[in-house]
Amino acid sequence: MAKYSTGSSGGGGGTNCELCGAESNSLRLASVAGAELEVCPDCAPHDDSQTTTSGQRRSSQSDEQSRKKKAAQNVAKANPVWDGDSEHWEQDGTNYDDDPLPYLVSEYGTVVIEGRREAGLQREELAEELGVREKDILAVEQGRATQAGIGGGLISALEEYLDVTLSE
Secondary structure: OOOOOOOOOOOOOOOOOOOOEEEEOOOEEEEEEEEEEOOOOHHEEEEEEOEOOOOOOHEEEEEEEEHHHHHHHHHHHHHHOOOOOOHHHHHHHOOOOOOOOOOEOOOOHHHHHHHHHHHHOHHHHHHHHHOOOHHHHHHHHOOOOOOOOOOOHHHHHHHHHHOOOEOO
């Protein structure tokens, strides 16, 4: 189990690696995941500022930018604003005028997940019970009701079926 710095070493002179906890007389300062730690020779390869296999020095700033960009791409993939399926809008319309989305409480997605779990239902089962698409339930659970074009009817049905409060 890794041991992380608590700042108790007071600027050096400790005898334990702050990454793995091993006792060592040859600790050195290393940047590991953005934290400055005193590490043993075995943990030294985890130093973010070490040279890469091609002999070039890594740039911590460009690494951080790359990580942030990758994280943003992963979030965009996991939560697309448009899922490419416009068929239901083309057939049914958006229902914005007929079925307006009410103001939702904060963390409404978490409320739905907890309510569904307390009811002992999987997402697919809840969708079947309510006669809606599983994608729509997922959008609500992920807090994307507005982006997914969810109407107030589904929110009301979820509130009634799960006995939860989703709208203000």
